[in-house]
Amino acid sequence: MTSPAAAPAPSSTLSSTPWSAPGLRITDHVLEVPLDHGAAAGPSAPHLSLFARELAAPGGEDRPFLLYLQGGPGFEAPRSDGPSSPPWLARALRDFRVIMLDQRGTGRSTPVGLDSALPEGAIPGASTLREATPAQQADYLALFRADSIVADAELLRVALGAETWTVLGQSFGGFTTLRYLSVASRSVAAAMFTGGLPVLGPRIDEAYALTWDGMIARSERHWSRFPGDRERMRALVDLARSGDLSTADGAPVGTERLRRLGHLLGASGGQEKLHHLLELDPRSPAFRADLAGALPFSGRNPIYAVLHESCWADGGATRWAAQRTMPDAVREDPTLLAGEHMHREAIAEDPQLAPWAEAAELLAAREWPALYDPAALAEATCPVAAAVYYDDAYVPRELSLETASHLRDPRLWITSEFEHNGLRASGEGVLDHLLGLVTGERRG
Incomplete structure (x- = not known):
């Protein structure tokens, strides 16, 4: 009732x-x-x-x-x-x-x-x-x-x-x-x-599996519209892997955090915003400042990152659902972008969010009420x-x-x-x- x-x-x-x-x-x-x-x-x-x-x-x-x-x-x-x-x-x-x-x-x-x-x-x-x-x-x-x-x-x-x-x-x-x-x-x-x-119900895996499929399609549509952007993204991945990619405040950006630029593709005008970012020199102050603003999870709103999956949970534990359901194709190709997909690494790689990492692990294991x-x-x-x-x-x-x-x-x-x-x-x-x-x- x-x-x-x-x-x-x-x-x-x-x-x-x-x-x-x-x-x-x-x-x-x-x-x-x-x-x-x-x-x-x-x-x-x-x-x-x-x-x-x-x-x-x-x-x-x-x-x-x-x-x-x-x-x-x-x-x-x-x-x-x-x-x-x-x-x-x-x-x-x-x-x-x-x-x-x-x-x-x-x-x-x-x-x-x-x-x-x-x-x-x-x-x-x-x-x-x-x-x-x-x-x-x-x-x-x-x-x-x-x-x-x-x-x-x-x-x-x-x-x-x-x-x-x-x-x-x-x-x-x-x-x-x-x-x-x-x-x-x-x-x-x-x-x-x-x-x-x-x-x-406790079906968060189904939700994330569908959103991964959608992000694969969105990524491919973007690279088809702006073919040069894929190579620019690969160059950013190389910088991230070597530890040479950072925001304007010097915070390093790793590959999983970088992948979440794909969240821009979920809103109107997002393809254009991503293109405008990727066409900048990655070592320029403009790029480094705009990169920080374009990444979806940050220390300003810690609930958004740390409780993101938990807020989907209608019973059961989430157990890093986005990470578990990531398709092999995405794992193997860093140009297949993520949306609102939170990973352990995306928290650990962000200096503002890293202090929440242990609490995030406990929340991922928590059995939530409906x-x-x-x-x-x-x-x-x-x-x-x-x-x-x-x-x-x-x-x-x-x-x-x-x-x-x-x-x-x-x-x-x-x-x-x-x-x-x-x-x-x-x-x-x-x-x-x-x-x-x-x-x-x-x-x-």
Whole structure:
């Protein structure tokens, strides 16, 4: 059964600060939430600070709420400097007040970092994660998956006085939205997914096998379009193998970390971005600076690297699924690129991520509880719409459609017009289409 719409009362008073920007009425909200929602509550229990920014159009301050769940995991919500930033915001503001939630561990919520202050009492004897043992680090990070994010969101919803809200999930935000429908669907007025319907059950290997096949095809398409780029990539591999490839700060880049430049190919304009990078002199300051910016995993957002596979886990252990399912053809040819495929080596080769390596090993071996409940998904009565990108580099179409079949009345839009970043790249287009589906104004 789905949980009732009412959530437990927030453990602290919501602190709200209004301000404005051109074309926007903004309120910053801060709420203290339990570090571990499954532990005994109380004022002495460790708490995190949860930050959310409410955006409204002038005159739209009383519109219903739309909760935006950012992709990742491990990234804060977008920052806005006006009603068209991000590009889909203007469409959302015509119908809603938008809640940009900094998911726990990100942005202005209590951050995850080696030297960030831990909540009081979170880890006995440690004030930061750097002072903690790898086992303590892993146990702490295990509290930053979608189940905890949804529990946080429920406390925030109640604190805001909203009986229900509409939820929009991009990529990992869609994974979190599916968790929402599994445990608290009565709190959801409507749910919208963009590139984010995860596979159900402990089947992460199937997901990664499909994404590897997709990246092989994307790599070959890029080399066919820009034939000279393949030789440039081979030259970079030679530099990486000899220890002569580095970013602008001098950090070495090994072959597995370099391979992850392929993640650029999963978004619109990605081929052009990769080509522009590869045509630079690899010893030039421009290349070395741009290389650092183009690599997908970094110390800025450690959750993205260290918990990436764990956030797929609907039960079972991940055991470095991307590494285990890498095809032999990819192992043998470093010009066959990777996307969001995390390997041990990709962490060990990055000086900013290497301190997390032992915790990452423990998380890869961890037996995770299930995130999703197929029976509850079938019972959820709120309208559900999903943009399923036909050739999604990160969330395979085949598995997305299978998951959608567990929902009561999924309104699916299967499109090859956009890549995984369609919500941003389309301007107002993808969101407008999804809103038409949930209201019944548009079919398919």
